Amino acid sequence: MKEGSRRKKLSQTGSSRLFRYLIPEEIASLLPQHGSSKELNLVRLGERNTETTPVDIKALFLGPKAENGELAEKMLLQVFRDYIFWRRNFHPEDMSAIQPEEQTSAEYQRLVARFQRELFMLLGELKADIPFYSPRYIGHMVADISLPAMVGYLATMLYNPNNVSWEASPITTLIEVEVGRELAKMLGFGNTPQELARTWGHITSGGTVGNLEALWVAKALKFLPIAVRFAAEELNVTGLTASRARIPLESMRAWDLVNLTPTETLDLKDQFIAAYTGAHPELEPQEAVAEAVQQLKAHNILTLGDQAFFSRLTDEDSLNTPVIFASQTMHYSLQKGAGLVGIGAGQVISIPVDKYYRMDRGLLRQALYEALEMQRPVIMVIGVVGSTEEGAVDPMYELVSLREEITEQGLSFFLHCDGAYGGYMAACFRKPSGELRSLAEMQKEYGGWPTSEVHQSFAALGAVDSITVDPHKLGYVPYPAGAVVFRDGRSKELVAQEAAYTLGGRAGHPNEIHLGKFILEGSKPGAAAAAVFLSHRVVPPDQGGYGKLLGHTAKIARKFYHRLLLLAQSIQDDFIVTPLVLPDTNIVDYCFNLANNDRLDIMNRFSQRLYQELSIHPESPVQTRSFIVSHTEFSYANYNPEILKSFLEQKLGVKGDYFVSSKELKQRRSEGWVGCDDEIMVFRTTLMNLFTLEEAWGAKDYIDLFLEEIPGLLRKALAAL
Numbered sequence: 235m236k237e238g239s240r241r242k243k244l245s246q247t248g249s250s251r252l253f254r255y256l257i258p259e260e261i262a263s264l265l266p267q268h269g270s271s272k273e274l275n276l277v278r279l280g281e282r283n284t285e286t287t288p289v290d291i292k293a294l295f296l297g298p299k300a301e302n303g304e305l306a307e308k309m310l311l312q313v314f315r316d317y318i319f320w321r322r323n324f325h326p327e328d329m330s331a332i333q334p335e336e337q338t339s340a341e342y343q344r345l346v347a348r349f350q351r352e353l354f355m356l357l358g359e360l361k362a363d364i365p366f367y368s369p370r371y372i373g374h375m376v377a378d379i380s381l382p383a384m385v386g387y388l389a390t391m392l393y394n395p396n397n398v399s400w401e402a403s404p405i406t407t408l409i410e411v412e413v414g415r416e417l418a419k420m421l422g423f424g425n426t427p428q429e430l431a432r433t434w435g436h437i438t439s440g441g442t443v444g445n446l447e448a449l450w451v452a453k454a455l456k457f458l459p460i461a462v463r464f465a466a467e468e469l470n471v472t473g474l475t476a477s478r479a480r481i482p483l484e485s486m487r488a489w490d491l492v493n494l495t496p497t498e499t500l501d502l503k504d505q506f507i508a509a510y511t512g513a514h515p516e517l518e519p520q521e522a523v524a525e526a527v528q529q530l531k532a533h534n535i536l537t538l539g540d541q542a543f544f545s546r547l548t549d550e551d552s553l554n555t556p557v558i559f560a561s562q563t564m565h566y567s568l569q570k571g572a573g574l575v576g577i578g579a580g581q582v583i584s585i586p587v588d589k590y591y592r593m594d595r596g597l598l599r600q601a602l603y604e605a606l607e608m609q610r611p612v613i614m615v616i617g618v619v620g621s622t623e624e625g626a627v628d629p630m631y632e633l634v635s636l637r638e639e640i641t642e643q644g645l646s647f648f649l650h651c652d653g654a655y656g657g658y659m660a661a662c663f664r665k666p667s668g669e670l671r672s673l674a675e676m677q678k679e680y681g682g683w684p685t686s687e688v689h690q691s692f693a694a695l696g697a698v699d700s701i702t703v704d705p706h707k708l709g710y711v712p713y714p715a716g717a718v719v720f721r722d723g724r725s726k727e728l729v730a731q732e733a734a735y736t737l738g739g740r741a742g743h744p745n746e747i748h749l750g751k752f753i754l755e756g757s758k759p760g761a762a763a764a765a766v767f768l769s770h771r772v773v774p775p776d777q778g779g780y781g782k783l784l785g786h787t788a789k790i791a792r793k794f795y796h797r798l799l800l801l802a803q804s805i806q807d808d809f810i811v812t813p814l815v816l817p818d819t820n821i822v823d824y825c826f827n828l829a830n831n832d833r834l835d836i837m838n839r840f841s842q843r844l845y846q847e848l849s850i851h852p853e854s855p856v857q858t859r860s861f862i863v864s865h866t867e868f869s870y871a872n873y874n875p876e877i878l879k880s881f882l883e884q885k886l887g888v889k890g891d892y893f894v895s896s897k898e899l900k901q902r903r904s905e906g907w908v909g910c911d912d913e914i915m916v917f918r919t920t921l922m923n924l925f926t927l928e929e930a931w932g933a934k935d936y937i938d939l940f941l942e943e944i945p946g947l948l949r950k951a952l953a954a955l
């Protein structure tokens with residue numbers, strides 16, 4: 235078949251089914267090595283993949299006792315044998331480099347012996363590692379990895395593809411782009427392959443890098459209109475207009491320019507490039523585009539650096555120090571990232587949370603109007619979906635509507651959602667078509683979860699600009715697999731970096747995809763992308779797949795919450811236990827106290843004693859623990875003290891004025907006061923393990939076992955006080 239007609243044929247058959255979201259043109263240009271028989275294969279594979287998904291969690295994991303050990307062993311053996319044949323079949327005419335006689339030499343044997351010995355040492359030491367797979371591990375945000383993820387990772391790792399560039403990973407680069415689009419669909423950025431092709435998502439080493447990349451892009455985007463104005467001046471491009479009011483660019487001050495919306499900003503860039511190209515018919519179009527892009531780059535804040543960039547903005551163009559507003563529950567990676575991209579960790583202003591640990595809309599609104607009043611540029615606003623400590627979901631729908639409101643007033647910003655933890659729960663909210671499910675239908679399936687607020691927040695995700703979401707958390711995929719997804723794929727051009735030797739250059743194919751050009755990281759495992767890909771193929775990221783798994787975990791968390799309330803009744807004569815809030819996702823936080831203690835310092839000391847029984851220490855290795863939980867500390871400085879004080883008073887019997895700032899604490903201690911503290915010790919349980927409600931001992935499940943254990947541990951902690 236001729237090239238042209240082959241492409242036409244692919245377009246006619248619709249998208250290939252191995253890659254459901256890459257559009258036919260992308261596949262046709264990037265898999266040219268496959269003839270038409272491959273097309274048939276792709277389609278056939280797809281047919282098999284469109285069956286309705288049977289999700290039996292019992293087939294999906296190795297199992298707490300490695301019950302599926304034989305299945306996994308069989309698959310891994312198949313993977314390895316298949317891989318060996320692949321090696322033998324690459325230029326089979328070549329001679330062997332290692333001869334059988336050499337394999338029996340004394341030297342050879344000595345090395346093998348050393349290898350064996352050292353391997354068993356390592357395997358021995360690893361037994362002190364944490365049994366994340368066990369339903370007795372209910373601590374941090376990690377559980378077992380799924381079998382598809384494990385096998386997909388190990389299989390691909392053998393090939394060792396490097397997704398920095400297409401040349402080093404012709405298959406897994408495409409897989410990563412496909413996975414990015416699957417995540418974009420799950421989060422509500424689009425449904426059809428054409429819509430999804432306009433988004434941009436990829437795998438990162440984790441949520442930290444996902445957030446960092448969003449900060450990087452948001453900063454470049456914020457100041458791009460200023461770069462356009464300088465570049466237009468330089469290249470004599472006139473007639474550009476920006477924003478809904480269609481004001482000529484030349485007459486816009488820096489303050490107006492930085493308050494264009496992200497979409498208006500990216501449109502302005504396109505407009506500039508088109509205007510320059512149109513004004514220079516003597517140049518090849520590609521050449522003209524390159525010149526315009528180069529000029530833009532020369533004026534970009536990432537090229538100039540803050541010092542040189544801002545020093546050019548004088549008089550009525552001068553700008554105040556830009557800020558970021560983020561939920562008080564934000565992950566510390568955001569401060570790290572803000573420091574790294576030069577925004578300044580100190581310019582990340584935290585917006586206090588309400589009594590559900592969700593960002594307080596009223597306080598955000600106030601902060602935004604103050605910024606408007608003082609003409610302080612807001613680079614971005616960050617809401618958290620599934621906060622690291624509480625699993626709380628910020629009111630994303632309020633953030634979206636607030637942005638609409640204040641954009642009208644002349645202040646705009648980039649809206650980011652840190653869904654590193656909770657983002658995958660979006661799967662529960664989406665039908666396979668991508669359509670949003672109704673609240674009533676979901677509550678019926680998931681035992682009352684989610685609340686209407688949480689439902690509206692997930693429904694609003696499609697309107698934000700970028701989302702961090704970690705497959706290595708609620709995707710049950712091995713590390714390292716985070717992800718970041720941008721609603722508008724043009725964002726990636728703002729941080730593009732050429733490198734001819736690895737990222738295509740002149741000799742490259744025009745349609746090659748070089749991830750390394752647009753992302754923060756360089757060399758990166760194609761295996762991570764393949765693990766996510768295979769997981770999504772077996773368990774799709776929608777209602778029928780991950781939705782089933784994660785909805786089940788939300789249900790488990792509610793059970794845990796309610797049974798904790800029952801435990802509270804049964805021990806109330808001696809001890810207090812109280813959950814913090816009804817969980818938004820699948821993390822439950824709770825606090826303990828002695829029944830007749832009203833001092834915060836004693837409550838914390840008692841909690842620490844108890845925690846020692848429920849966590850590992852060098853002296854108490856994992857085998858000696860019956861359950862492992864995690865903890866956090868709510869500090870006076872980082873939380874809303876009024877809300878915490880009333881929680882202490884009403885739920886924990888800490889009645890005095892004991893919760894104070896660090897400074898006050900020091901002062902009071904020096905005056906001989908007792909009872910105070912500047913932190914509250916909180917227990918934290920992540921209910922990700924899908925086997926938690928299985929019968930563990932007789933009719934008891936793991937929550938029963940855990941709660942039965944508690945009274946004894948409380949007495950032990952009291953005795954040790």
Ligand SMILES: *Cc1c(COP(=O)(O)O)cnc(C)c1O
Binds near residue numbers: 440441565618622716
């Ligand atoms: C875990 C987490 C991160 C950081 O992700 P890593 O994968 O650990 O880098 C960021 N934000 C939130 C909300 C998280 O829970």
